[in-house]
Amino acid sequence: MNRFSLSVEMAPMEGITTAVYRRVYRKWFEGIDRTYTPFLVANRTHKFKTREKKEIEVCSPDLVPQILTNQAEHFIWAAHELHKAGFGEINLNAGCPSATVTTKRKGAGMLDDIRALKSFLDEIFSEKEKGDLPEISIKTRVGFSSYLEAEDIADLYAKYPFSRVIVHPRIRDDFYNNVPNTEAFGIFYDRIPHEALVFNGDLKTAEDVRKICDEFPEISGIMIGRGLLADPFLPERICAGADPRGDDFSDREKKILLSFLEELYEDYERELSEATAIIKMKELWNFMAVSFPDNKKQLKAISKSRNGSEYKTAVRNGLRS
Ligand SMILES: Cc1cc2nc3c(=O)[nH]c(=O)nc-3n(C[C@H](O)[C@H](O)[C@H](O)COP(=O)(O)O)c2cc1C
Incomplete structure (x- = not known):
């Protein structure tokens, strides 16, 4: 509470x-x-x-x-x-x-x-x-x-x-x-x-x-x-009771977000498969994209990634502070 x-x-x-x-x-x-x-x-x-x-x-x-x-x-x-x-x-x-x-x-x-x-x-x-x-x-x-x-x-x-x-x-x-x-x-x-x-x-x-x-x-x-x-x-x-100043995540938040996304991808990969884990993460990114209005290029790289390694690199680039 x-x-x-x-x-x-x-x-x-x-x-x-x-x-x-x-x-x-x-x-x-x-x-x-x-x-x-x-x-x-x-x-x-x-x-x-x-x-x-x-x-x-x-x-x-x-x-x-x-x-x-x-x-x-x-x-x-x-x-x-x-x-x-x-x-x-x-x-x-x-x-x-x-x-x-x-x-x-x-x-x-x-x-x-x-x-x-x-x-x-x-x-x-x-x-x-x-x-x-x-x-x-x-x-x-x-x-x-x-x-x-x-x-x-x-x-x-x-x-x-x-x-x-x-x-x-x-x-x-x-x-x-x-x-x-x-x-x-x-x-x-x-x-x-x-x-x-x-x-x-x-x-x-x-x-x-x-x-x-x-x-x-x-x-x-x-x-x-x-x-x-x-x-x-x-x-x-x-x-x-407060929103951040400006729209962007802070550097501390970006680090946490990256750790979260990496662990989520790895858990999905372990439980499902590499291909399904990527599909699940891309579904999530459809909802997360609004928080990255200035990262069009990185978002495109995430949506085009074809395997785990491409996906992870694209996410790291997108969240680099
Ligand atoms: C992809 C998607 C899946 C959803 N699945 C469920 C669900 O399983 N059960 C449910 O009660 N609502 C489901 N909803 C509705 C959400 O729980 C929520 O009521 C809706 O998104 C409105 O809240 P929001 O504006 O905070 O997103 C779903 C919504 C979306 C977009």
């Missing part, structure tokens, strides 16, 4: 904030209070895939597994499994906007049928009342195709004892376009207990966080995704 006693949380990002990323991130950076796994699919097989099992191999009190399903039975199965494995909270994904997910009425697709969502929540919370389930939190958008849906969704969530309601105030049809709608977040602020409410969306600087906290002073936390990928020091800056 920082001096504002605001919980600073790392957003789940499929393929990016993997167990490997989270472990190496935690080693080099400070300021994150909680992390979430990217979504794990709970379906009728009642088994997680090998890749998903790796996400929950190491159980810690500040790691929350996230589940994608629209079947209460499958969610309850996952909740029991994860409880047995020692997790104290699990999170329901009601925000993923991808068509492959929403056409099956999962992720943000759950918001398109509020009656089905209510039955789902009734069933999982009545199972929870029987005991032996972890706390249940939800990560949600504020509507499917219209902001007018926000009130009904917030009213529905207010009926259940969620340990956390993480609100990304966009609707599904926005994907990541437009700006987060703070008016819609206000609808949740009026209805959801503040100690459970977390804001997520487009927080890229400590100043962005300050503005949200000025408008919604009693929220319990903020969740950051792309802002943290672009500037891994962001949680630290949020805790300190």
Whole structure:
């Protein structure tokens, strides 16, 4: 916790904030209070895939597994499994906007049928009342195709004892376009207990966080995704309540960033393969590139690198202080 006693949380990002990323991130950076796994699919097989099992191999009190399903039975199965494995909270994904997910009425697709969502929540919370389930939190958008849906969704969530309601105030049809709608977040602020409410969306600087906290002073936390990928020091800056002067990383920060990126690449290479490790790092660089507006040449060299040695040289050149 920082001096504002605001919980600073790392957003789940499929393929990016993997167990490997989270472990190496935690080693080099400070300021994150909680992390979430990217979504794990709970379906009728009642088994997680090998890749998903790796996400929950190491159980810690500040790691929350996230589940994608629209079947209460499958969610309850996952909740029991994860409880047995020692997790104290699990999170329901009601925000993923991808068509492959929403056409099956999962992720943000759950918001398109509020009656089905209510039955789902009734069933999982009545199972929870029987005991032996972890706390249940939800990560949600504020509507499917219209902001007018926000009130009904917030009213529905207010009926259940969620340990956390993480609100990304966009609707599904926005994907990541437009700006987060703070008016819609206000609808949740009026209805959801503040100690459970977390804001997520487009927080890229400590100043962005300050503005949200000025408008919604009693929220319990903020969740950051792309802002943290672009500037891994962001949680630290949020805790300190200050952004750096100018846009550039300091020499000390560049050294830490380089060590972080090298260790991350090596861990991926060990766990996957050289080729896949490079793909993963290039995916990450797609998000980091905004932090290097004056390094076009170096960024191009990173994106063109064909093997580990070319990749590492390009990164070292890009971060030379
Ligand atoms: C590549 C990518 C993968 C994502 N994967 C997940 C996921 O697995 N679960 C989830 O709830 N949200 C996922 N999200 C959404 C983020 O958690 C977050 O809500 C979104 O990026 C907005 O926050 P930000 O503006 O701080 O990035 C993903 C977003 C992106 C861009």
